[in-house]
Amino acid sequence: MKICSTCNKEVADNFVEFRCPSCGKAPIIRCFHCRKTAKAYKCPECGFEGP
Ligand SMILES: [Zn+2]
Ligand SMILES: [Zn+2]
Known part of the structure; x- marks a missing residue:
């Protein structure tokens, strides 16, 4: 199970890592929605x- 680094929601497919x-070091995971809306990650x- 992977969690989006921005919205903390579980992602299935449609994400980038x-x-x-x-x-x-740290893996960043962004769901499709956060990528599309260009939300910031930390x-x-x-x-x-x-971004
Ligand atoms: Zn997200
Ligand atoms: Zn870092």
């Missing part, structure tokens, strides 16, 4: 916030 561009490791 990548590592934090700042620390390169890295749980380093606190980096990005």
